Amino acid sequence: MKARIGTEPDGGAADSGSPARVDSNLIYSRIFDAIVDHKLGPGTHLKEDELCDLFGVGRTRVRSALSRLAADHVIELVANRGAFVARPSVEEAREVFRARRVIEGHLIRRAAERRDPPMQHALTEHLHGEHAAREAGDTAQVIRRCSRYHQLLADQADSPIMAGFIRELIARSSLIVAIYEKSKPDDCEVEEHNLLSEYVLNGRADEAAALMDRHLQGIEDRLDLNRKGEPESDLRHSLGFA
Incomplete structure (x- = not known):
């Protein structure tokens, strides 16, 4: 099993000088690239708790990354439900x-x-x-x-x-x-x-x-505009943690 990006291999928190330290830019880039590369499918639920665990960071950095992705129109922030990869009409x-x-x-x-x-x-x-x-x-x-x-x-x-x-x-x-x-x-x-x-x-x-x-x-x-989307993706696998 791969260690979380923001933690040491034994599960401890990375120190502030560690090259493994994660900021919101890295989280944003990993999710954005996974969408472009068709690894994260439309409708996938980007659960905050799971993202915090995978990247080894708190909610502030995850929410900052999700806000930027929403501004780019590649995810949707739904009140009381969370963040989802967008499903274009x-x-x-x-x-x-x-x-x-x-x-x-x-x-x-x-x-x-x-x-x-x-x-x-x-x-x-x-x-x-x-x-x-x-x-x-x-x-x-x-x-x-x-x-x-x-x-x-x-x-x-x-x-x-x-x-x-x-x-x-x-x-x-x-x-x-x-x-x-x-x-x-x-x-x-x-x-x-x-x-x-x-x-x-x-x-x-x-x-x-x-x-x-x-x-x-x-x-x-090449598009069939009557076709339904694929089922949502597994976050851990899609972001390269599995």
Whole structure:
């Protein structure tokens, strides 16, 4: 059994100088990443007592992290019931993808206009990881890499406010996919990432924006908006404590 993050292996409290000391940022990041990676499913109850135990912290830090996640619209705080991973509605699903097509189309144009060697290195390295995950049959890693490719592209546009919007929309998209996806990503998605990168790195902004629009529409087309969500997830396992 793994020790709690905020405690020593024997169960004692970590001292203030310990590298294992947990703050609300770490709790926020672990939960946010678990949602994006499809480890925490829609509707999962994020029980305060259990989170306090897993992270070895008090309620103040847990509540701070949950408040930030609620502000990002990836969890819902329900009076007298607690925190739950959000369950986007059909209309929210459509609206999220409409927003992504507009914003990511703009950002990929900006990225193509400011292409440089560091951008080429970042995109190439990421795509190598995508292909390796696909070859290894590591579905969880493929999902993670595909989602983070879009954030990586957004970050190249040197527009931190809009990139922040995309971060939230990607997380909400992950919940939407977890509920409504009728077919898994195929090799075409990775190949489109290759082509998007090629267009960006060669300054072909119009072609990059047009392909991004089709690419996101393709993801939306894989959704069955009449489908019910998966059962809620186990917190300990989903957050990497089991």
